[in-house]
Amino acid sequence: MQEALRKFFNFEEYETNFKKEIIAGTTNFLTMAYILGVNTIILSSAGMDFNSVFLATAISSAIACFVMGLVANAPLGLAPGMGSNSFFTFIVVKLYGYSYQEALAMVFVSGTLFLLLSATGIRDKIINSIPENLKQSIGAGTGFFIALIGLVKAGIAVSHPATLITLGNFKNPTVLLAVFGLLLTIVLMSRKIDAAVFFGLLITAIVGIVLGKFGIEGMPKFSNEIIKVNTSLNHFGDFFYGIKSLIAKPKSIFLIFTFFFVDFFDTAGTLVAITNKISSKTGKNYKMKKMLFSDAVGTVVGAVLGTSTVTTLTESTSGVAAGGRTGLTAITTGIWFLIASIFTPLVAIASPIEIGGMFFEPVIAPSLICVGILMATQLSSIDWHDFTAASAGFVTIMIMIVGYSIPDGIAAGFIVYVFSKLFTKNVKDISPSVWAMFVLFVLHFALK
Numbered sequence: 001m002q003e004a005l006r007k008f009f010n011f012e013e014y015e016t017n018f019k020k021e022i023i024a025g026t027t028n029f030l031t032m033a034y035i036l037g038v039n040t041i042i043l044s045s046a047g048m049d050f051n052s053v054f055l056a057t058a059i060s061s062a063i064a065c066f067v068m069g070l071v072a073n074a075p076l077g078l079a080p081g082m083g084s085n086s087f088f089t090f091i092v093v094k095l096y097g098y099s100y101q102e103a104l105a106m107v108f109v110s111g112t113l114f115l116l117l118s119a120t121g122i123r124d125k126i127i128n129s130i131p132e133n134l135k136q137s138i139g140a141g142t143g144f145f146i147a148l149i150g151l152v153k154a155g156i157a158v159s160h161p162a163t164l165i166t167l168g169n170f171k172n173p174t175v176l177l178a179v180f181g182l183l184l185t186i187v188l189m190s191r192k193i194d195a196a197v198f199f200g201l202l203i204t205a206i207v208g209i210v211l212g213k214f215g216i217e218g219m220p221k222f223s224n225e226i227i228k229v230n231t232s233l234n235h236f237g238d239f240f241y242g243i244k245s246l247i248a249k250p251k252s253i254f255l256i257f258t259f260f261f262v263d264f265f266d267t268a269g270t271l272v273a274i275t276n277k278i279s280s281k282t283g284k285n286y287k288m289k290k291m292l293f294s295d296a297v298g299t300v301v302g303a304v305l306g307t308s309t310v311t312t313l314t315e316s317t318s319g320v321a322a323g324g325r326t327g328l329t330a331i332t333t334g335i336w337f338l339i340a341s342i343f344t345p346l347v348a349i350a351s352p353i354e355i356g357g358m359f360f361e362p363v364i365a366p367s368l369i370c371v372g373i374l375m376a377t378q379l380s381s382i383d384w385h386d387f388t389a390a391s392a393g394f395v396t397i398m399i400m401i402v403g404y405s406i407p408d409g410i411a412a413g414f415i416v417y418v419f420s421k422l423f424t425k426n427v428k429d430i431s432p433s434v435w436a437m438f439v440l441f442v443l444h445f446a447l448k
Helices: 002-008 018-032 034-044 050-072 082-093 100-120 122-129 132-154 173-190 196-213 238-246 252-282 288-305 316-321 327-340 344-348 365-381 387-402 406-422 432-446
Strands: 078-080 157-160 164-167 310-312 353-355 358-360
Touching: 002 018, 018 196, 018 316, 018 327, 034 050, 034 078, 034 082, 034 196, 034 344, 034 365, 050 078, 050 288, 050 310, 050 327, 050 344, 078 082, 078 288, 082 100, 082 132, 082 252, 082 365, 082 406, 100 122, 100 238, 100 252, 100 288, 122 252, 122 432, 132 157, 132 173, 132 252, 132 358, 132 365, 132 387, 132 406, 173 196, 173 358, 173 365, 196 365, 252 288, 252 310, 252 316, 252 406, 252 432, 288 310, 387 406, 406 432
Parallel strands: none
Antiparallel strands: 078 310, 157 164, 353 358
């Protein structure tokens, strides 16, 4: 069997072997495993069934990894993205009032659009036409948005009638547990520990359970179950019912575009960064078109099964660092996702905890904040010496945070960019694609 795998995945060409690929795939999974819990809890907050979302997350991640391995022969892991799941629940469902079926329909349509563009080559033209500073500011702004959600879920940041937002009660044991988890995860990540986010989440949960056994209130609880065979896929095909109702809601076009936009540039950036890192070491190149196709298939499959946008994760760099070079790494990661599908009771430990009418999530909140920090590092790629770039980037990020809206931030950033270029006589810098988006975004605000 190993001989067949060696030939199929071209081990010799990529200077790797069976053992390296298995270790790399396992490493990838460990760095991504936290998403099984975090994605499940975030989407269940949108009214979706907990067990069904967990199973859909595991299966769609596995299928996407298998497609990436078999079609693109790339060592990349895929799972629901943290920015998209937050946008799904907190913006589309909770802020704009769409049903989760309609949100799934948006994910399906955006994934299908991504699939078509990846197959035709139009993708490259769109990517190249968007200013690099805007791409980076969208990624960084999404990171700040995710971190804000994490701070609120931790109880570190709370609403206040006078100042809108203020620090929470640090005498609250639940908040202190979240602070412990955050500091622990930051230390693990700073020491470049593989699967730092996963281990931070795991240790925080264990500490919370132990404290709960000693009578401290507001701690996560363990049901004494570890394994439970879960066959619930209650949201399979729910996107179809959402598509019917979306037709009567023109505003949904903008939200679909936002799903597409966030996934499109996040995926492209991740793929380029990771594959360039491998190519610089081995001199071997990967087929970008096939990788983007695999990523898009994951999103479409995820929407059908009942989860948010599936994307290539930056955590794949851990597998590459462990020696992963071929699709066997991705397939190994996918197999681990399937195995993990029977551990639903463990994920339930991280469920929201109610205290005085407020809900806290001390186990998953630190992971949201730390993922936000990672995404926010894209700030360094913005040209802050160019005021046009700086103002567009700043507005994008600030509107996302204070307006609690990723799409509004993207729209505002594009509008500021076009106006800055237009009135500084740099119209030639505005591509047709950016003009088209500018018109779309102006209409978005005009119709709000």
